[in-house]
Amino acid sequence: MDVLITGINGQDGSYLAELLLGLGHNVHGIVRRNSQSENQTSRIEHIRHKLHLYYGDLTDFASIITALKKSNAQMVFNLAAQSHVKISFEQPVYTMQATGVGFLNLAEAVRIINPAIKIFQASSSEMFGNSADGDGFQRELTPFAPVSPYGIAKLMAHQTAINYRDSYGMFVTNGIFFNHESPRRGTNFLTNKVCKTAVEISQGKTDALVLGNINTRRDWGHSKDYVKAMWALLQLDKPTDAICATGHTHAVGDVVDHVFGKLKLNREKYLRTDKRFERPTEIFSLCGDSSKLRSLTGWKPEISFEAMLDEMVDYWLKELK
Ligand code: NAP
Ligand code: GDP
DSSP states (O other), X not given: OEEEEETTTSHHHHHHHHHHHHTTOEEEEEEOOOSSHHHHTTTTGGGGGGOEEEEOOTTOHHHHHHHHHHHTOSEEEEOOSOOOHHHHHHSHHHHIIIIIIHHHHHHHHHHXXXXXXXXXXXXXXXXXXXXXXXXXXXXXXXXXXXXXXXXXXXXXXXXXXXHHHHHHOOOEEEEEEOOEEOTTSOTTSHHHHHHHHHHHHHTTSOXXXXXXXXXXXXXXXXXXXXXXXXXXXXXXXXXXXXXXXXXXXXXXXXXXXXXXXXXTOOHHHHEEEOGGGOOSSOOOBOOBOXXXXXXXXXXXXXXXXXXXXXXXXXXXXXXXX
């Protein structure tokens, strides 16, 4: 099968491309032009020779049409987005264009070219904001109340997906994904910032880890597990909306404690906080109930929070040696 991945050079895009190549599919992807050509394929360099890549941008409707036509894709995974919550406060308009309108461009392009193409949309737990059920979990029917431009843009895309499903009978599935990480996570996200900086401290290259709010809680899983859920969702007979999460929540401070513990670093000595890294509005606790996904597909996470952080620390120990 021919499969198109937008955001193929992102964390999830790169793992999904590996998974699909392993299953024997033809993998096509959209990459953005960058002033350093190495950055266009930084996470997919090792498999680049097996991929079909096209320059494109979700904000450029014509480039999506071209990629859909050239790839002849029967499935599209929309993983492209301005995906950083704090940056979405600094670039709210671009975030709406790329993360919200960008999905509309894709759905409309598919409708025009071939409405039988199946679409996966990477929705986000950020759409819930501080909304939760009485037991603290977020579920598919928990009301959405986003508190960031990123969350609002993702909600626009999410509702657009449902509208294209209802209006045109298209196969558009929303995976409502909670935070997921790996050594390929951008280093300005919490987990990888902590892992990389802690290793730098252990090697004497820097003397402090400076964070924003250390009391917020997230449901952190591993990207490698989550791309398997994306694939499983598009194998179902019908499109749907389903949460992908571990069902366990940890505080930012727990990430620091685990990583500092592994490297034998003293939290009091090296951890500082600075309002510079706080957001104007914050989500205090995320914890997803993925029962629906598990019963529909048999999916379950295989990599624990601790094993994931250990892998990330080991990556940086090797990388920064
Ligand atoms: P990521 O590492 O930031 O990757 C995003 C990718 O999108 C990058 O390859 C980026 O290109 C590309 N991109 C950005 N703007 C674009 C545009 N206007 N047109 C085309 N491509 C564009 O994100 P991720 O962690 O892999 O996440 C994948 C998707 O899942 C995203 O949509 C994200 O919002 C969503 N999501 C992620 C999480 C999570 O915890 N990771 C949770 C819920 C939902 P460059 O390589 O050129 O920068
Ligand atoms: P998010 O949940 O998509 O915003 O993922 P992040 O990894 O960016 O942030 C996770 C949590 O860590 C949020 O509650 C942040 O406010 C918190 N946090 C605390 N300090 C930092 C920091 O220095 N950088 C980032 N990215 N997040 C931080």
